[in-house]
Amino acid sequence: MMNKRITQVLLLLLIAAGIALAVVYREQLSGDALQEWVISLGSAGPVVFMLIYIVSTLVFLPGSVLTLAGGALFGPVWGTFYNLTGATIGATLAFIIARYIASEWVEKNSGKRVAKLKEGVEAEGWRFVAFVRLVPLFPFNLLNYALGLTRIRLLDYILATYLFMLPGAFAYTYLGYAGREAISGGESFIQKGLLALALLAVVAFIPRLVGRLRQGPMIDVSELAKQLKENDPPLILDVRTVEDYVGKQGYIIGSFNIPLEELKQRIAEISDHNDSPVAIVCRTDKRSVKAARILARNGFSNVHVVRNGMTAWNSAGEPVSHEPPV
Known part of the structure; x- marks a missing residue:
């Protein structure tokens, strides 16, 4: 028991230190510098890029800069794969860390209101994860840790996260790809830019669509x-x-x-x-x-x-x- 407590405290301190460093050096993050560095790594670039995405997810760095950079670096298809894989692994690690550090404490000390909310989330399981991935009501990085405090099955969490983040990941990755084409003067960059905007419009419409789907049937x-x-x-x-x-x-x-x-x-x-x-x-x-x-x-x-x-x-x-x- 003591060893587990020590490990929990060390993990908590490590995450806190990572967040503190991320806040201090937040202004120094540069998409252009990141792209140049990843390109210089050659074949190891995609792996390093995903590792950066994983760490960023854990320490609350914004994923939008990385997602756009992924599109510019690797194109819409591979960029989406690397972005989505890095984000999902990072989200899964945050989920596991929260479950290991604090889920037992939350289970024992939850008030009635928190317990009721927690039970409702657990009852929906993967459907709740799918909803919050499609409709970002809460900050992505914070939500990963919060969901770890529930009893949602890990496999359900991983699959729902990967599948239902796909539309948004592809749209923003393609936007990064279109931006690179526009800067480099590549052919058909206007069409690609319009397609990127169309994809973003579709993603913006998803919350309304999901809202209608979640609306229960009429009752007499x-x-x-x-x-x-x-x-x-x-x-x-x-x-x-x-x-x-x-x-x-x-x-x-x-x-x-x-x-x-x-x-x-x-x-x-x-x-x-x-x-x-x-x-x-x-x-x-x-x-x-x-x-x-x-x-x-x-x-x-x-x-x-x-x-x-x-x-x-x-x-x-x-x-x-x-x-x-x-």
């Missing part, structure tokens, strides 16, 4: 009424205005009202439910669909829209309240 009021009688009912999020909430249609007892117009600013009020079921209701379901997209883009993983909303709830004769909420 009969199913919602059944769920509300179970031991672990969903959060009912009513996104109508305050006036409509206590107006003619009333509201579902136990629901929580955040008007659609305020949802982005007030989303922290329901952050405890980002991994548990959320049923969204409005007068029909138009506002609810928009709200579901906002929640999905902010990491909510189990979102459902109530079909035809309060109109259907009232038609079914389900109970409502008109009293101002406390």
